[in-house]
Amino acid sequence: EDPERLAAFEARVAADEYIEPNDWMPEAYRRTLVRQISQHAHSEIVGMLPEANWLTRAPSLKRKAILLAKIQDEGGHGLYLYCAAETLGTSREEMIEALHAGRAKYSTIFNYPTLNWADIGAIGWLVDGAAIMNQVPLQRTSYGPYARAMVRICKEESFHQRQGYDLLLTMVNGTPAQRAMAQDALNRWWWPALMMFGPPDDNSPNSAQSMRWRIKRETNDELRQKFVDATVPQAELLGLTVPDPDLRWNEERGHYDFGSINWDEFYAVVRGEGPVARERMDARRAAWDNGAWVRDAAAAFEAKRASRKAA
Numbered sequence: 001e002d003p004e005r006l007a008a009f010e011a012r013v014a015a016d017e018y019i020e021p022n023d024w025m026p027e028a029y030r031r032t033l034v035r036q037i038s039q040h041a042h043s044e045i046v047g048m049l050p051e052a053n054w055l056t057r058a059p060s061l062k063r064k065a066i067l068l069a070k071i072q073d074e075g076g077h078g079l080y081l082y083c084a085a086e087t088l089g090t091s092r093e094e095m096i097e098a099l100h101a102g103r104a105k106y107s108t109i110f111n112y113p114t115l116n117w118a119d120i121g122a123i124g125w126l127v128d129g130a131a132i133m134n135q136v137p138l139q140r141t142s143y144g145p146y147a148r149a150m151v152r153i154c155k156e157e158s159f160h161q162r163q164g165y166d167l168l169l170t171m172v173n174g175t176p177a178q179r180a181m182a183q184d185a186l187n188r189w190w191w192p193a194l195m196m197f198g199p200p201d202d203n204s205p206n207s208a209q210s211m212r213w214r215i216k217r218e219t220n221d222e223l224r225q226k227f228v229d230a231t232v233p234q235a236e237l238l239g240l241t242v243p244d245p246d247l248r249w250n251e252e253r254g255h256y257d258f259g260s261i262n263w264d265e266f267y268a269v270v271r272g273e274g275p276v277a278r279e280r281m282d283a284r285r286a287a288w289d290n291g292a293w294v295r296d297a298a299a300a301f302e303a304k305r306a307s308r309k310a311a
């Protein structure tokens, strides 16, 4: 890289300026942004699948309408983020191809099955709750289009988290069987939700550069700690027990101490060995293939409109 231009770029980032698509940027900045934003978009789209499983089984029309709205939001988040990534010179096809070929990742959390309705509450409360923790700082990420996409996404994530918590509140105030379902869902989703924040800071290859270039504003462990501190009191309000015998409030630190995460499980799921990873990729490939006619029709319509304009 041209050292002068790099120094000017780093001064702009250090001054909390937004970098815009037509600004000069180091190739490594562009590359890591395409990596992170496209994987964020993949996570939103794949994240629609676990919940879709319960759309037709929702216990009431109200719950079905809420879930429908949430799934629709996730699709919109994916589209914003693919568009933000395209401003960096990549294309939708390239990003989708990378996902289907297993070269691009999506959040590990979506490789776990949704076994019953309580899971829909646990996903909203814990998964979207973790996403909010991770995404609020991203509203100040140094790349302009990404930061701006985050503003609306964060507003909608708050609704997602709220409806999940409210769903579980209904269940814990229901029958003993419903309370047991809510506890079982917390038991299965708690640790995978902590893994959403990524590996520990001392084993996070992208963090140093992402922190220096203010793509990442807080580290994986800082955000994970914030999530635990905010969520444990909510579990207590629900009358549920967090499945971590080492969890305890540490007055000195002003944070909760918590047990160690099973990083072998994390890396196995990142490698694609999650419980329903295969089904998720099969569903995405099928959606892409079955949707080809829509893309072809849109392209044909566009070509016809352009030729009419030219005539």
Ligand code: 3HC
Binding pocket: 035, 036, 039, 040, 041, 043, 044, 047, 074, 105, 106, 107, 108, 109, 127, 128, 131, 134, 195, 196, 197, 198, 199, 203, 204, 205, 206, 207, 210, 216, 220, 270
């Ligand atoms: N699932 C899958 N891969 C993960 C992961 C996870 N939970 N956590 C980390 N990884 C991957 C990283 O992508 C990286 O691999 P790569 O270099 O091939 O991309 C590797 O593990 C090492 O991790 P690092 O900490 O070095 O990587 P990052 O600095 O990129 O940090 C991150 C990881 C915190 C997830 C960061 O990329 C990030 O903040 N991404 C944007 C937010 C996002 O993607 N959230 C997904 C949650 S789902 C969601 O928001 C949908 C909502 O509707 C619920």
